[in-house]
Amino acid sequence: xxxxxxxxxxxxxxxxxxxxxxxxxxxxxxxxxxxxxxxxxxxxxxxxxxxxxxxxxxxxxxxxxxxxxxxxxxxxxxxxxxxxxxxxxxxxxxxxxxxxxxxxxxxxxxxxxxxxxxxxxxxxxxxxxxxxxxxxxxxxxxxxxxxxxxxxxxxxxxxxxxxxxxxxxxxxxxxxxxxxxxxxxxxxxxxxxxxxxxxxxxxxxxxxxxxxxxxxxxxxxxxxxxxxxxxxxxxxxxxxxxxxxxxxxxxxxxxxxxxxxxxxxxxxxxxxxxxxxxxxxxxxxxxxxxxxxxxxxxxxxxxxxxxxxxxxxxxxxxxxxxxxxxxxxxxxxxxxxxxxxxxxxxxxxxxxxxxxxxxxxxxxxxxxxxxxxxxxxxxxxxxxxxxxxxxxxxxxxxxxxxxxxxxxxxxxxxxxxxxxx
Amino acid sequence: xxxxxxxxxxxxxxxxxxxxxxxxxxxxxxxxxxxxxxxxxxxxxxxxxxxxxxxxxxxxxxxxxxxxxxxxxxxxxxxxxxxxxxxxxxxxxxxxxxxxxxxxxxxxxxxxxxxxxxxxxxxxxxxxxxxxxxxxxxxxxxxxxxxxxxxxxxxxxxxxxxxxxxxxxxxxxxxxxxxxxxxxxxxxxxxxxxxxxxxxxxxxxxxxxxxxxxxxxxxxxxxxxxxxxxxxxxxxxxxxxxxxxxxxxxxxxxxxxxxx
Numbered sequence: 001x002x003x004x005x006x007x008x009x010x011x012x013x014x015x016x017x018x019x020x021x022x023x024x025x026x027x028x029x030x031x032x033x034x035x036x037x038x039x040x041x042x043x044x045x046x047x048x049x050x051x052x053x054x055x056x057x058x059x060x061x062x063x064x065x066x067x068x069x070x071x072x073x074x075x076x077x078x079x080x081x082x083x084x085x086x087x088x089x090x091x092x093x094x095x096x097x098x099x100x101x102x103x104x105x106x107x108x109x110x111x112x113x114x115x116x117x118x119x120x121x122x123x124x125x126x127x128x129x130x131x132x133x134x135x136x137x138x139x140x141x142x143x144x145x146x147x148x149x150x151x152x153x154x155x156x157x158x159x160x161x162x163x164x165x166x167x168x169x170x171x172x173x174x175x176x177x178x179x180x181x182x183x184x185x186x187x188x189x190x191x192x193x194x195x196x197x198x199x200x201x202x203x204x205x206x207x208x209x210x211x212x213x214x215x216x217x218x219x220x221x222x223x224x225x226x227x228x229x230x231x232x233x234x235x236x237x238x239x240x241x242x243x244x245x246x247x248x249x250x251x252x253x254x255x256x257x258x259x260x261x262x263x264x265x266x267x268x269x270x271x272x273x274x275x276x277x278x279x280x281x282x283x284x285x286x287x288x289x290x291x292x293x294x295x296x297x298x299x300x301x302x303x304x305x306x307x308x309x310x311x312x313x314x315x316x317x318x319x320x321x322x323x324x325x326x327x328x329x330x331x332x333x334x335x336x337x338x339x340x341x342x343x344x345x346x347x348x349x350x351x352x353x354x355x356x357x358x359x360x361x362x363x364x365x366x367x368x369x370x371x372x373x374x375x376x377x378x379x380x381x382x383x384x385x386x387x388x389x390x391x392x393x394x395x396x397x398x399x400x401x402x403x404x405x406x407x408x409x410x411x412x413x414x415x416x417x418x419x420x421x
Numbered sequence: 422x423x424x425x426x427x428x429x430x431x432x433x434x435x436x437x438x439x440x441x442x443x444x445x446x447x448x449x450x451x452x453x454x455x456x457x458x459x460x461x462x463x464x465x466x467x468x469x470x471x472x473x474x475x476x477x478x479x480x481x482x483x484x485x486x487x488x489x490x491x492x493x494x495x496x497x498x499x500x501x502x503x504x505x506x507x508x509x510x511x512x513x514x515x516x517x518x519x520x521x522x523x524x525x526x527x528x529x530x531x532x533x534x535x536x537x538x539x540x541x542x543x544x545x546x547x548x549x550x551x552x553x554x555x556x557x558x559x560x561x562x563x564x565x566x567x568x569x570x571x572x573x574x575x576x577x578x579x580x581x582x583x584x585x586x587x588x589x590x591x592x593x594x595x596x597x598x599x600x601x602x603x604x605x606x607x608x609x610x611x612x613x614x615x616x617x618x619x620x621x622x623x624x625x626x627x628x629x630x631x632x633x634x635x636x637x638x639x640x641x642x643x644x645x646x647x648x649x650x651x652x653x654x655x656x657x658x659x660x661x662x663x664x665x666x667x668x669x670x671x672x673x674x675x676x677x678x679x680x681x
Contacts, residue, residue: 146461146593151505204456205488210511212456212489342573343591345635348465356428368670371426372639375666376468382425 015055042100045107053099056106057115057131060090063270064119064127066159067139067180068152069315070263071097073255073291074139075118077267080288081281082114082274090115095292098123102131114274121155125162128169135273136163136187137266138173138180139195142202142314143349145341152179156207159183172269174262175232176218182207182227191269194218194235195262198321199314201349236265243268243278251282254289257322293414300417303391305401307417309410311340313349319404320350326358327398331390332374332381333364333405333413340407344369352377359397361390364409387416426666447482448474448653451496453522456487457512458538461593463502465636466533469645470498476663477656479649488512492521497652498531501538503634506549509537516541516557526559531651532628535637539622539630540564540596547596559628561603567617570595574678575613575633577621580605585643587611588621589674590633598623598632607631612678627651640671 045052065075072095079091090109092101097118106115119127121141128136138159141152156179163171164186173184174195179202184190196218197203203220206213211224221228235242239261242248251261264285271281290296294309310319323330336342344366352374360381362370367383374381384390394401403413452467471481486492488511492499499522504512516522526532532542540546543562548554551566575592579585588608597617600606607622607629608615615621615632622631629648631637638645642664650656 143461151460153505153507201459205508205511210457210507212487343461343593343635345462345465345591348462348468348636348639368666368673372666372670373465375426375428376465376472378428380426380428 015052039096039100039104041107042096042102042104045103046100051130053103053106053127053130054132056103056110060106060112061114061135061274062131062133063114063116063135063137064124064131064133065116065137065139066119066121066124067137067174068121068142068144068312069310069318070139070259071095071118073260073294074137074263074266075116076291077260077263077285077288078137078270079116080284081267081271082116082276083284084276084280085114085274087114088112090117092118093292099126099130102127122158125158128162128166132166133169135270136166136169136171137270138171138184139263139266140174140177140197140199140314141179141183142199142312143346144312144314146343146346152202153207156180156183160186163187170273172266172273174266175230176220178203178213178220178227178229179207181230185227185230190230191234191273192230192232193266193269194232195266196236196258198258199317201313234265234269236262241265241268241278241282244272249278249282251285253286255291255295257318259318259322293410298417300387300391301395302399303394303401304399305387305391305403305417307410307413308402308404309407310404311406313346316350316404320352320354323402323404324400328400328402329359329361329390329394329397330355331361331363331384331394331401331403331405332370333362333403333409334367334370335365335406335409335412336369337365337408340409347373352379355379359394361393363387363390364405387413447480448498448649449493449496450481450483450498450500451493451525452483452485452500452502453492453516453538454488454512455485455502457508458502458504460503460505460537460635462635463500463535466500466502466535466638466645469636469638469642470500470649473642473645473659474649474653476659479653488515492516492519492525494521494524494528496525496530498533498648499525501532501534501541503536503538505537509541509546510548510554513541513546513554513556517555523557523559526628529627531648532559532630533638533648534630536592536594536632536634539632540598542628542630543598544601560623560625560630561601562598562623562630563601564596564598567595567597567614571614571617571632573613574674575615575621576611576675576678577608577613577615578611579608579644580624583607583624583647585641585647586671587675588631588633588637588644589640589671589678590631590637591635592632593634594632596632639667640674642667642671 090112092105097120160183167188170189171184171187172191175192176197206222209225233244240248310316542560543556546564547566577588604623604625606620
């Protein structure tokens with residue numbers, strides 16, 4: 001009897017049938033080249049047993065990871081940090097982060113005692129209810145694809161209501177983001193992490209009463225209602241993680257950028273909640289070099305290309321911090337398909353002035369939106385139609401091309417460069 | 422083929438540096454409550470107005486006024502952005518108590534408001550539970566909540582007397598707005614929802630509002646120039662290369678929204 005059969009036999013018959021049929025559909029979908037199959041398998045399974053996710057989650061320790069930015073990377077980092085526990089960990093590594101994706105991830109790993117699941121922000125209330133998680137991770141909350149995403153004050157309120165209803169759940173939350181801190185404030189048990197907040201345009205006002213927040217460095221407080229940044233037990237400080245004992249340890253990650261150091265500190269705090277010590281957890285984090293094609297380096301006709309994905313103003317702000325200094329060429333690329341959000345207004349929330357004087361290329365299906373934006377910031381640029389034109393235009397400046405793209409623009413380059421991992 | 426665009430205007434051109442601006446008093450752009458009313462790219466309107474004024478040698482000062490600060494009464498153009506229901510209600514209460522915006526509008530300052538800011542200009546709008554909230558009363562309009570959210574491209578033909586080209590933008594709201602006798606519709610919708618009755622936006626005197634959200638002036642430089650004209654008088658035309666990219670973007674979006 002294999003492990004699959006063993007675990008399935010503990011599930012009710014309905015759930016067993018649903019996971020078997022769903023799994024078969026996922027296999028067919030993969031074989032047909034229609035993606036990784038994680039969504040179709042979950043959808044079919046859920047149609048047969050609407051409570052399938054609850055049944056599959058029962059008896060496991062589930063970690064839900066949510067926030068506007070860094071979900072996929074942090075899910076991968078937490079999964080890595082928990083490796084010292086031994087045994088399989090269920091995870092939706094392909095970023096399918098709604099109910100069907102979570103269901104599929106659990107049904108594909110029936111013996112995993114621990115599951116680390118990236119969860120779409122809107123689905124947190126329903127997924128908290130369905131999975132009764134041991135840990136919920138709240139990274140950050142900022143404006144994102146507003147043609148289809150919920151408004152963020154509303155989202156924070158829904159998180160707050162959901163987390164108030166699960167007293168056994170531990171919340172690991174970024175204390176530096178006032179909306180996140182307010183949302184987590186209803187939870188019984190919170191591990192507060194000073195994970196930083198580079199983007200502040202969505203949190204100048206108190207999420208509880210709306211008064212303008214007082215800010216000094218990372219501290220924030222409301223003089224009207226008294227809401228303030230909670231005392232933290234973990235902190236990111238430059239390249240160091242400060243643990244609850246006050247000990248500083250250099251992170252020295254392979255992944256670039258402040259945002260990923262922030263994600264790593266969160267992952268270490270989650271690992272601690274599972275009894276995994278900092279040293280072994282950190283050793284695992286340092287092994288992570290790319291996440292679903294992000295940060296991947298490839299060479300094309302002698303030019304070293306690095307792909308960075310960012311989907312919204314907060315993400316672009318962090319990504320612009322990461323790109324290599326001159327003489328590296330920068331290719332910015334924006335699409336506005338459904339998964340990107342059909343509205344490009346957010347480009348006006350990003351400050352591009354730091355690109356003045358650099359060799360800047362502009363691509364993507366909405367390159368003219370980006371061009372007008374750069375013109376207003378007095379940044380010179382060259383319009384390009386594809387990655388090969390970009391490589392040609394970069395070569396004169398030097399051997400490095402940094403590509404910063406939003407979701408479908410990123411996927412198009414990834415495909416053009418040979419589905420890089 | 423790739424095509425290159427140098428920064429325009431080139432470094433050192435007049436009208437670009439602060440020291441050049443001391444020759445005449447700066448045009449004062451007051452951005453009202455960016456801490457509460459800045460949902461998606463609203464900064465774009467300030468940047469477009471600033472650029473188009475500076476290219477004509479008009480110095481510009483952008484004043485960002487947070488919701489815990491008094492609104493200056495001596496501004497030339499006041500900008501109000503979008504916001505969620507709760508911030509919209511809070512911002513309205515504070516502006517009513519502050520009185521600065523009303524005083525400025527009464528002495529003829531230009532007010533340009535988008536989305537939630539547009540609704541706030543009226544006598545009443547629907548709050549978070551759709552209970553009516555008293556507005557600023559700067560425009561004779563009333564807004565409430567519609568059945569469905571209007572999300573997508575919007576195209577509308579502007580009232581001919583304003584002499585502004587077709588509007589192109591993005592709307593994302595659930596508001597329905599009715600105009601009273603004291604306000605005129607800004608435009609008639611060719612695509613999209615706008616006010617919900619075939620009209621879009623409203624204006625009276627130098628107070629103008631629209632459901633085109635966020636950086637509405639980016640694709641509508643004619644509307645930006647109307648506001649600048651109201652504030653600073655007749656304007657010289659811009660050199661063609663300063664208009665090229667915005668013109669191409671405008672054509673592209675109009676063609677995508679309403680295929681020929």
